[in-house]
Amino acid sequence: xxxxxxxxxxxxxxxxxxxxxxxxxxxxxxxxxxxxxxxxxxxxxxxxxxxxxxxxxxxxxxxxxxxxxxxxxxxxxxxxxxxxxxxxxxxxxxxxxxxxxxxxxxxxxxxxxxxxxxxxxxxxxxxxxxxxxxxxxxxxxxxxxxxxxxxxxxxxxxxxxxxxxxxxxxxxxxxxxxxxxxxxxxxxxxxxxxxxxxxxxxxxxxxxxxxxxxxxxxxxxxxxxxxxxxxxxxxxxxxxxxxxxxxxxxxxxxxxxxxxxxxxxxxxxxxxxxxxxxxxxxxxxxxxxxxxxxxxxxxxxxxxxxxxxxxxxxxxxxxxxxxxxxxxxxxxxxxxxxxxxxxxxxxxxxxxxxxxxxxxxxxxxxxxxxxxxxxxxxxxxxxxxxxxxxxxxxxxxxxxxxxxxxxxxxxxxxxxxxxxxxxxxxxxxxxxxxxx
Numbered sequence: 001x002x003x004x005x006x007x008x009x010x011x012x013x014x015x016x017x018x019x020x021x022x023x024x025x026x027x028x029x030x031x032x033x034x035x036x037x038x039x040x041x042x043x044x045x046x047x048x049x050x051x052x053x054x055x056x057x058x059x060x061x062x063x064x065x066x067x068x069x070x071x072x073x074x075x076x077x078x079x080x081x082x083x084x085x086x087x088x089x090x091x092x093x094x095x096x097x098x099x100x101x102x103x104x105x106x107x108x109x110x111x112x113x114x115x116x117x118x119x120x121x122x123x124x125x126x127x128x129x130x131x132x133x134x135x136x137x138x139x140x141x142x143x144x145x146x147x148x149x150x151x152x153x154x155x156x157x158x159x160x161x162x163x164x165x166x167x168x169x170x171x172x173x174x175x176x177x178x179x180x181x182x183x184x185x186x187x188x189x190x191x192x193x194x195x196x197x198x199x200x201x202x203x204x205x206x207x208x209x210x211x212x213x214x215x216x217x218x219x220x221x222x223x224x225x226x227x228x229x230x231x232x233x234x235x236x237x238x239x240x241x242x243x244x245x246x247x248x249x250x251x252x253x254x255x256x257x258x259x260x261x262x263x264x265x266x267x268x269x270x271x272x273x274x275x276x277x278x279x280x281x282x283x284x285x286x287x288x289x290x291x292x293x294x295x296x297x298x299x300x301x302x303x304x305x306x307x308x309x310x311x312x313x314x315x316x317x318x319x320x321x322x323x324x325x326x327x328x329x330x331x332x333x334x335x336x337x338x339x340x341x342x343x344x345x346x347x348x349x350x351x352x353x354x355x356x357x358x359x360x361x362x363x364x365x366x367x368x369x370x371x372x373x374x375x376x377x378x379x380x381x382x383x384x385x386x387x388x389x390x391x392x393x394x395x396x397x398x399x400x401x402x403x404x405x406x407x408x409x410x411x412x413x414x415x416x417x418x419x420x421x422x423x424x425x426x427x428x429x430x431x432x433x434x435x436x
Contacts, residue, residue, distance in 0.1 A: 030089045036108040037087075039116025042123040043107035049081035051429050054126035056109050057084070059091035060318065061211070061344060062132045065155060067098060068213040072422035074102065077429065083124055085109040090318050097319070112137040121147060127432040130425055131180075132210075133157050138176045145179050150428040153180040154421045155210045158193040159341060160362040166197055174198055181428060184421045186210070187366035205424060208417035209366055215350045216415055218322060230327055233301050235308035239268035240329045240394055245321055246276040246343035247334035251358075252284050254337055256291045257383035262390055263311075269394075272298075272324055274315040276335060276343065281316035288312060325351040329400070330393045332356045332386060335363075345377065346370065349411055352404030356380050356389050374410035376403060 035041040046052055053073065057063045063086060073080065082104040086092045095106045107124075110116035117140045129144055130152045145151060158166065166173050174197050177183075183199065185191035186209035194204055242262070244255040252273065259271050273295075275284055281297065288295045294310035299317050301308055315324065325331060331348035335341060336358030346367045348355040354376045361368050371377035380386040393400045 033089050033092065033108045037111045037116065039110055039113055039119045042119050043083075043085075044105055046083050046124050046126075047081045047103055047105050049079050051077065051127045051432060052081045052083070052125060053077070053425070053429075054083045054085065054124055054129045055132070056130070056135060057086060057091065057095075057132040058109075058135060059086060059088040060094050062086075062155075063091050063095045063098065064218075065210040065214045066132060068217050068418035069154065069210055069421055069425075070099065070102070070104070071217075072418045073425065076422055076426055081105075083107060083126065094319060110140070112139045114139055114143075117143050121149070128152065128425065128428045130154055130428075133186075134159075134162055136173060136177050138173075141176050141179045148432075150432045151180045152425055152428050153177075153183045154207075154424070155186045155417070156183050156194060157186045157190045157209075157363075157366065159365075161341070163193050171198075181431075182424050184417075184424055186417070187369065189365060189369070205420075207420040207424070208414050210417050210421065211344060211346065211367075212370075212411055212414045213416070213418040215346055216411060219350045230323060233304075233308065234270070234272075234313060234327065236270065236327060239270055240266055241270045241272060241327055242330050242332070242390060243272040243274065243324060243328035243348075244332045245274045245325070245334060245347070247274065248276055248338050248340050249280070249283075250338045251334045252287055254383045254386060255332065255334075256287065256293065258387040258390065259293075259312075260291065261383070261387040262394075265391060266394060269311075271312045272315060272328065273312055274321050274324070278316045278318060281314055284314060288314070322347060322350075325353065328353060330356065330390045332380070332390075334358075336360045337381075342368075346411060349376075349404075349407035352401065352408055354378070354393075354400070354403035354407050356386065370410050370414060371407065374406055376407050376410065 036043060055066060057066050084095050084099050084104050085107050086095050087109050092106065092108060099106055110120045121144060126149055128150045132155050134157055141151060178199055182203050183194060184205050184207040185194060188206055191204050191206045195201055242259065247255060255273065262269055273284065275281060285295060293312050295312040295314045296308060296310045298313050298315040300306055325348050331353045333343050333345045333348065333355050335343040339360045341363030342357065342361030344367060345355045345357050345361065345364055356378050359379055359381060368377065378389050380389050
């Protein structure tokens, strides 16, 4: 009965609120996903092969984390047909770049509307569906299960907010979470929280987090910058670099105030400012102008349009942040000074940086746990503390390098989640019926 009421609500919302959804997408300079997510258009057909696997990640972070898992599955199931879906258009762009060359099909995940779900499942006909992190869509999961699709949840995590939401929802969300036949927890804390929701402990497995494998796989040779051309395009000749990554509204003001304070003792300090959402670049440019700080957009410098001549580089592209970490001396990771839940504080660790971040990292407790166990990372609360922490790191190059090496070693100790999760998916494949 609860599922019927939920589906009725979703159907009414889909029929009446679609203009709001369309406006939401267009306001962010998007809209391509609209007909596919609403079920107005079917997804592309799956590639040939068997078994047919459907892997879903919401956005950029999940898609990047999926890379080592996909590599393991390709090794174990070379004849398999793989579909990768995303819920966002930024994630879609990364998935196309990452997985289309590998022969996978890439599409949008449907909204949890009965007709959209039916159309996607009828077109893609998966034998196994794997969700990444914490995606639970009652209509999709119940419909897929009725069709005989084996369901797995990999890299499962429950943030503080998600855990409270599941607890408030009682058995409703829990019974749909229980439709997954195997659940791979990304951390021991996530496994504990999932068990607290009443899930069968026999289906809960701690495997470690895919994002560690993904980061280590991408790191390359850390004794050199990721690409000499990056330093050349920014005209870096040895001056120190502060990188402020994945910032949200309200955080750029703190970063710029701290940067202004640091330019006294470090007049040649360069700032690379990377808003979490590139479409915010015009608003951040206005803020830079109000601070009297000259800036240039990374998209122009990257394309060779003009010479670097300003102290601040504003990154307005998707997919470049990881390599830019390799140019930094100090990294601050945003989404953490404001109550957003944080961003991945392990990305700078891969490049030998012990990161700075704010107090709000609830969505990345697993990552903070890795650094905290190694005695690394540093919490800042405002512009003065950010400036002080940055000044301390810049003043001690040897200590900074030592902490960076320790951060990388902490990641190495957590390698192997992709192999363990691939084995769980293979066990689902063995249970699935022959392809039809």
